[in-house]
Amino acid sequence: MIAMVDCNSFYASCEQVFRPDLWGKPVVVLSNNDGCIIAANKEAKQLAHIPMFEAVYKIKHILIENKVTFFSSNYTLYGEMSQRVMNILETFSPSVEVYSIDEAFLDVKGLSYIDMRMYGFEIKERIYRYTGLPVGVGIAPTKVLAKLANRMAKKIPKHEHVYVMDTDAKRIAALEWADIGDIWGIGRKHVKRLQAIGVFKAIDFVKLPLAWVRKEMTVVGERLWKELRGESCLEFMAVPNPKKAIGTAKSFGQKLPDLGRIEEACAYYITEVAEVLRAQKSCATYIHVAVYTNYHSTIDKQYSNRITVTMPIPTNDTFALIAQARKALHHIYKPGFRYKKVAVNLTGLIPEHYVQGNLFEKRSKISDSNLMHTLDVLNRKFGKTTVSSAMIGTRVEEWELIKKERSPRYTTQWRELMKIGV
DNA sequence: TCTGGGGTCCTAGGACCC
DNA sequence: TCTGGGGTCCTAGGACCC
Numbered sequence: 001m002i003a004m005v006d007c008n009s010f011y012a013s014c015e016q017v018f019r020p021d022l023w024g025k026p027v028v029v030l031s032n033n034d035g036c037i038i039a040a041n042k043e044a045k046q047l048a049h050i051p052m053f054e055a056v057y058k059i060k061h062i063l064i065e066n067k068v069t070f071f072s073s074n075y076t077l078y079g080e081m082s083q084r085v086m087n088i089l090e091t092f093s094p095s096v097e098v099y100s101i102d103e104a105f106l107d108v109k110g111l112s113y114i115d116m117r118m119y120g121f122e123i124k125e126r127i128y129r130y131t132g133l134p135v136g137v138g139i140a141p142t143k144v145l146a147k148l149a150n151r152m153a154k155k156i157p158k159h160e161h162v163y164v165m166d167t168d169a170k171r172i173a174a175l176e177w178a179d180i181g182d183i184w185g186i187g188r189k190h191v192k193r194l195q196a197i198g199v200f201k202a203i204d205f206v207k208l209p210l211a212w213v214r215k216e217m218t219v220v221g222e223r224l225w226k227e228l229r230g231e232s233c234l235e236f237m238a239v240p241n242p243k244k245a246i247g248t249a250k251s252f253g254q255k256l257p258d259l260g261r262i263e264e265a266c267a268y269y270i271t272e273v274a275e276v277l278r279a280q281k282s283c284a285t286y287i288h289v290a291v292y293t294n295y296h297s298t299i300d301k302q303y304s305n306r307i308t309v310t311m312p313i314p315t316n317d318t319f320a321l322i323a324q325a326r327k328a329l330h331h332i333y334k335p336g337f338r339y340k341k342v343a344v345n346l347t348g349l350i351p352e353h354y355v356q357g358n359l360f361e362k363r364s365k366i367s368d369s370n371l372m373h374t375l376d377v378l379n380r381k382f383g384k385t386t387v388s389s390a391m392i393g394t395r396v397e398e399w400e401l402i403k404k405e406r407s408p409r410y411t412t413q414w415r416e417l418m419k420i421g422v
Numbered sequence: 423t424c425t426g427g428g429g430t431c432c433t434a435g436g437a438c439c440c
Numbered sequence: 441t442c443t444g445g446g447g448t449c450c451t452a453g454g455a456c457c458c
Contacts, residue, residue, distance in 0.1 A: 010458095031426035038426070038458095055425040073426090100458050187456045218432060220455080249427065296425050402424095430457080439448075 010102035120162035247345030285348025
């Protein structure tokens with residue numbers, strides 16, 4: 001059996017933990033740049049028609065009329081709260097797969113002597129008591145079924161956020177209950193095609209011939225089909241695989257016509273991704289750089305372009321990566337446009353001790369790992385850009401993201417601790 | 423004026439190798 | 441008349457997830 005634990009309206013719940021005055025009230029969280037809605041608690045979902053991913057400026061009046069509190073996203077806070085939840089889960093099973101910032105699978109196959117429903121409630125209650133965050137727990141024989149059990153735990157009130165699918169009769173009942181689009185891994189496109197041939201419920205899907213599923217939905221669909229029938233196909237990954245790509249692509253706070261600011265933003269993003277790269281002890285072979293104008297705009301001239309460069313020797317040296325990214329950017333930048341976004345992506349990631357040198361470059365010239373290590377230590381201790389490349393410049397506020405309504409970073413900054421009383 | 427960001431996996435087709 | 445067969449690597453595009 002596998003348990004699936006996931007936090008309810010995670011971002012909104014994190015905000016509410018530190019704001020008792022908002023308990024029971026509608027709360028939404030906005031995307032980077034305060035562009036659209038990415039999370040809403042159940043009060044906000046009930047209250048008004050608030051479509052997820054809707055542009056904020058279009059529905060701002062609805063939010064204000066309904067007294068919905070909105071926050072800019074505060075990933076520092078969410079990441080740290082997530083860590084707390086995962087730490088608690090580690091005490092429930094020796095084998096935990098952290099699937100996303102707010103979800104994890106627990107391998108519970110060795111716990112057959114325990115009452116699974118009690119176990120689920122214990123998880124739910126302990127996490128709430130220790131963190132203030134509400135969670136749902138679904139327990140079932142496969143991952144896809146555990147996801148489904150988790151959904152039932154939350155959607156069917158009598159289950160009180162804990163549901164155990166431990167018999168075949170319960171599995172069949174679940175498949176009869178679930179719409180095809182409720183199944184993890186079946187997205188919009190497939191829902192349309194399935195409905196077109198009369199498949200509306202999960203039970204209809206598992207009755208389809210496997211050959212059809214394989215042909216129309218590839219091996220991905222085949223796995224889902226088998227998992228829903230109780231045959232486990234998705235590997236349990238207690239140890240995460242190293243990332244195959246590390247990238248970032250953020251919109252600017254304002255549109256930028258000049259190469260200078262874009263170069264600075266690009267250098268900054270490279271600095272960020274290079275830190276992640278070193279944290280997983282990898283080196284990158286390729287850098288992809290792309291620029292975009294605002295494709296929503298009807299008045300701006302549109303342009304976007306991308307380029308891939310190969311590093312002479314795979315590296316995780318921030319300065320070497322910035323130098324190459326800068327050259328790449330010069331290739332694709334064209335004057336006369338108002339740019340909205342620059343994206344950088346590192347791929348061809350290999351473990352740092354497997355890096356193959358080449359005859360013509362001296363390795364020490366390409367990378368100085370002591371320097372990088374010192375940089376990481378300093379920035380971790382004293383703050384993000386305590387020591388960084390001068391390419392980043394000093395005009396960060398001219399391109400950085402807009403976050404007007406960000407809550408305090410209660411758990412990671414002394415100056416932003418929660419205050420009680422007057 | 424204002425519309426997110428970071429990922430994974432799979433397949434087909436082209437280029438190339440022996 | 442008749443022009444092989446087995447393979448790898450890479451990229452772009454599609455679909456999906458949170």
